[in-house]
Amino acid sequence: MMDTKTRIIESAIEIFGEDLSAPLQKVADNADITRRTLHRYFADRNELVAVCRQEIESSCKKAMLTAIQSSNEPLVQLESMLYAGIDCGSKYALFKRLHQGEDHYHNPENKNCADYDAIFKAFHKIIIQLQKQGKVNSEMSSQWIQVLHRGIVESTVHAKAHTTKSEEEIKKLAWASYIKAISP
Amino acid sequence: MMDTKTRIIESAIEIFGEDLSAPLQKVADNADITRRTLHRYFADRNELVAVCRQEIESSCKKAMLTAIQSSNEPLVQLESMLYAGIDCGSKYALFKRLHQGEDHYHNPENKNCADYDAIFKAFHKIIIQLQKQGKVNSEMSSQWIQVLHRGIVESTVHAKAHTTKSEEEIKKLAWASYIKAISP
DNA sequence: CTATAATTTCTCAAAAGTGTGACATTGCAT
DNA sequence: ATGCAATGTCACACTTTTGAGAAATTATAG
Numbered sequence: 001m002m003d004t005k006t007r008i009i010e011s012a013i014e015i016f017g018e019d020l021s022a023p024l025q026k027v028a029d030n031a032d033i034t035r036r037t038l039h040r041y042f043a044d045r046n047e048l049v050a051v052c053r054q055e056i057e058s059s060c061k062k063a064m065l066t067a068i069q070s071s072n073e074p075l076v077q078l079e080s081m082l083y084a085g086i087d088c089g090s091k092y093a094l095f096k097r098l099h100q101g102e103d104h105y106h107n108p109e110n111k112n113c114a115d116y117d118a119i120f121k122a123f124h125k126i127i128i129q130l131q132k133q134g135k136v137n138s139e140m141s142s143q144w145i146q147v148l149h150r151g152i153v154e155s156t157v158h159a160k161a162h163t164t165k166s167e168e169e170i171k172k173l174a175w176a177s178y179i180k181a182i183s184p
Numbered sequence: 185m186m187d188t189k190t191r192i193i194e195s196a197i198e199i200f201g202e203d204l205s206a207p208l209q210k211v212a213d214n215a216d217i218t219r220r221t222l223h224r225y226f227a228d229r230n231e232l233v234a235v236c237r238q239e240i241e242s243s244c245k246k247a248m249l250t251a252i253q254s255s256n257e258p259l260v261q262l263e264s265m266l267y268a269g270i271d272c273g274s275k276y277a278l279f280k281r282l283h284q285g286e287d288h289y290h291n292p293e294n295k296n297c298a299d300y301d302a303i304f305k306a307f308h309k310i311i312i313q314l315q316k317q318g319k320v321n322s323e324m325s326s327q328w329i330q331v332l333h334r335g336i337v338e339s340t341v342h343a344k345a346h347t348t349k350s351e352e353e354i355k356k357l358a359w360a361s362y363i364k365a366i367s368p
Numbered sequence: 369c370t371a372t373a374a375t376t377t378c379t380c381a382a383a384a385g386t387g388t389g390a391c392a393t394t395g396c397a398t
Numbered sequence: 399a400t401g402c403a404a405t406g407t408c409a410c411a412c413t414t415t416t417g418a419g420a421a422a423t424t425a426t427a428g
Binding site: 018019020021022023100140143144147148150151152154155156158159162163170173177178180181182183 | 205332336
Binding site: 188217218220221224 | 404405406407408
């Protein structure tokens with residue numbers, strides 16, 4: 001069984017991902033503990049939300065960086081980044097929302113923002129390389145491709161829950177669709 | 185200026201789409217009215233949520249049916265369906281969630297469910313036709329294509345808010361990416 | 369078995385959110 | 399300008415959510 005604190009955080013990410021204002025009772029139920037226990041680990045709602053944020057930041061960031069460093073071949077890097085996003089599951093959508101939501105004030109002084117920037121910069125570089133190699137459509141901006149990337153990740157995460165296909169199979173399907181979408 | 189009642193509904197759909205338990209104050213703020221005014225149009229939260237649901241059902245359904253009926257050419261139909269989804273904006277994501285969410289009990293007796301089924305059946309038929317014509321990859325199931333469709337729509341809706349590109353331009357980009365993704 | 373750490377149960381008070389009545393203000397058609 | 403309809407302001411009671419104390423229960427290590 002998972003560590004209680006970790007279980008609370010995972011549950012909270014699940015619940016808050018769909019409903020940030022959901023009562024803490026829901027989070028507690030989802031984690032199979034009492035609300036009282038939850039409050040022993042987290043002083044208040046804000047603290048829990050903050051910790052979730054931090055957990056999302058660090059685990060998505062780590063997954064993305066590992067993917068980027070997995071190879072020198074941009075096509076392999078891009079494929080790994082797609083799979084990394086899918087593996088992050090619901091966290092990935094939150095990660096994006098946290099940095100792109102309309103309420104978010106982007107500030108490069110902030111470490112989280114800086115790291116996010118670094119990841120997107122690397123993504124941008126990968127796309128430029130692929131465009132130079134003629135493997136990616138040069139008429140598509142890397143912004144659009146990033147948006148598409150997110151869309152494919154989220155679709156695949158949704159699909160994982162509603163299909164009989166194996167995880168491996170569906171990931172390959174996602175990659176096939178994605179690379180064709182952005183090919184010249 | 186939009187009709188107040190309509191504005192409240194649109195605001196509520198926006199807010200509830202991301203956070204179903206959000207305080208009504210947020211909906212009121214978003215609609216630029218007081219909470220008191222909101223309560224003059226909707227007796228309570230449940231009523232507002234129900235009306236939102238109905239509005240989503242009917243407007244998405246209408247948009248989709250119009251798209252399907254826009255042509256006899258399956259490729260044109262598919263393109264229209266994509267644009268229709270984009271035009272529905274945040275409603276489209278909700279529409280899908282309402283019918284595919286894990287809490288939703290699908291019941292063909294229910295008119296909403298039946299209509300949803302009819303739309304998906306039409307979509308399925310269009311894909312099959314395109315596969316027979318060799319315009320769509322036969323190795324992709326129509327389920328996967330439907331998931332992808334949703335992903336592209338949601339990405340595009342997100343992108344609309346964060347780009348300087350014209351709506352027309354971004355829609356064309358979405359269609360170009362989509363059709364390539366599912367081409368043989 | 370025993371000590372002790374973690375969790376639950378029950379409780380309660382403070383805070384936030386909800387719905388409404390009474391009246392003031394604004395906007396707009398006549 | 400007048401009057402009506404829509405909206406805003408403020409005050410209020412009510413409900414739900416929140417956070418925490420105290421004691422009982424359960425699990426766990428030694």
